[in-house]
Amino acid sequence: MYTTLISASDLAQHIDDPDWVLVDCRHDLVNLTAGRAAYAAGHLPHALFADMETELAGPKRGEDGVFRGRHPLPDKDAFVSTLRRWGVGDTTQVVAYDAHGGMYAARLWWLLRWIGHEASAVLDGGLPAWQALGHPLSNDPPEPRAAGGIAARAPFVPTVTVAEVLENIESAxxxxxxxxxxxxxxxxxxxxxxxxxxxxxxxxxxxKDNLQGDGRFKAPEQLREEFGAVISDPKDAIMQCGSGVTACHNLLALEVAGMPGAALYPGSWSEWCSDPGRPVATGDR
Incomplete structure (x- = not known):
């Protein structure tokens, strides 16, 4: 079972395994059709495509009309339904990849852990690492798969709300x-x-500081040293970003470093700054 990263060479040995599901997570925050276009132009064999806006995120506004951020968490039942449509079962190994050093693939990795699915990994180095080994891409649509039977279980990962982040400003x-x-x-x-x-x-x-020059993750000991300089205990840490996507990259890096337990603030800066009543800081601190 792979639970954090998988190398391109290891993936090549399992590319035709029937109980593995490979998911292309390429995306562009500005051009929302770029990911699907890139997938159509060439993807890893058997890979499905995940839409960041509609499958890996939920509605931007809640039932109360309040803005929840640019990429709120999807409804858990809806996400499970997506996974079942992809053919994911309780024992399926899911491998997510992109062409951006895991920037978007880490979101799917984290979401799977959010519903208690452990066999979730990111292709280290993504599509460039696959191609660097001379492995082919495909233009063929993925083969039809029988519906999967995955069920949501207790999450492996914690989350925090905007109210908890606001309270933390006072308590630190x-x-x-x-x-x-x-x-x-x-x-x-x-x-x-x-x-x-x-x-x-x-x-x-x-x-991006989690990566080496070739787009693969740094070694666990280096990540452990670097994160240790900014957090003392990951269980007392909250990860956020612009919209809750690249924060998952830091969460993946922490897992690789052997420092689990940090929480995700899903709404992140996009939710935070939507209310002028919330304080804003500028500069380095």
């Missing part, structure tokens, strides 16, 4: 880590959300 009991690029964290060059800045008291750990 937990360390908030923001996965966005440093300039966006400081409130500079914000082009996605309407307000620049960060949650007061948060610290910055750009998700």
């Amino acid at each position: 009991k937990r360390t908030v880590i923001d996965a966005r690029a440093a300039d966006r964290f400081r409130g500079e060059n914000e082009t996605i959300d309407p307000v620049g800045g960060h949650i007061p008291g948060a610290r910055n750990r750009f998700f």
